[in-house]
Amino acid sequence: MEYVYPVAGFVGGMALLAASVFSAFVYTPTTPSVVDSVVTAFTGVTLQLGDFLAVSSVTAVLFDVLAAFGVRFSLPVPFAVGYLLTHVIVYYSSLRITDVQSQPLDPEFDIRENPLRLATLSIPGALLLLPTSRRQ
Template identity: 80%
Template sequence: MEYVYPIFGFLAGMALVATSVFAAVVYTPTTSSPVDSAVTAFTGITLQLGDCLAVSSATAVVFDLLDGFGVRFSLLVPFAVGYALTHVIAYYSSLRITDVQRQPLDPEFDIRENPLQLATLSIPGALLLLPAGRRR
């Protein structure tokens, strides 16, 4: 029962990240119109909040489990780990989302060659594993 909030936070965070990726895939901003700016802001906000919720929840559970095994850390250590992971994942997620938004404009790109690419974008850790370049 004590992990209800972290698990709910993790699931909510993953849902926000998936929403961000879905919005980025469905709509690619091409101008500086108010609609494009709103979609870009929505994508960024949901990505940042979702990543923060998912990473902080996972960090809380991991460090609590370590504490259960007798490995104790100062409160500064889980905070620093969560902070670093949140920023690294958000940075690489933003790069990958930008790359995915460019691909539909590429006439030689065919998502059928790698259909799992869009599905894995909803998993923050998988964003680190995606290749930076486009697949042909």
Template identity: 70%
Template sequence: MEYVYPIVGLVAGMALVATSVFTAFIYTPTTASTVDTTITAFTGVTLQIGDFLAVSSATAIVFDLLATQLGVQYPLLVPFALGYILTHVIIYYSSLHITDVQSQPLDPDFNIRENPLQLITLSIPGALILLPAGNRRQRNR
């Protein structure tokens, strides 16, 4: 029962990141209209809140398991600093990859059916770091 909140936070965070990536995948803002601004803000906010929830929940679970199962105790500053760094690095690289996904709207050479797991992979916090940035550009040549 003690892991209910972190697990719910992890699932909710991953769902928000998935929503952000899916929104970026299906809609590319092209103007400075209110709709484009709203969708861009929605994408950014869901990415940041989702990533924060997922990383902080995972950090809480890992450090609690280290303390209870292995008896390894760390000062509170260690999980805080690790979570802070991971959150910012993941958001930075995720934003770069979301921008890459949006850079070729309705690209006829891009077929999600070739690699349907790519969209699912984009939904996992931190997985955007693992996707090669040049992968999309190479297909367009």
């Protein structure tokens, strides 16, 4: 019962990250229209909130487990670790989403043949695993 909030936060964060990645793959903003602005804002907000929830939940559980083994840190240490991880992951994930949206979805990739690829990309930082090759 002790880990109910961190687990719920992790699941909620992962759901928000999945929504962010899915919206980035499905819709590529092309004009300065209201719809494009709303989709871009939705992608950014869900990416940041989802990453914050997932990373803070994992950080809380990690430092609690360390405390159970007798390794204790002062309160600013978990805050600093969570803050640093959240910002680094959001920064690189934002760069990768921008790369994904700057080029059309690969027509040779069929999501029905590999549905786990989209689910895997919802994991915090998994956008780093996308290839960076650009089409000319």
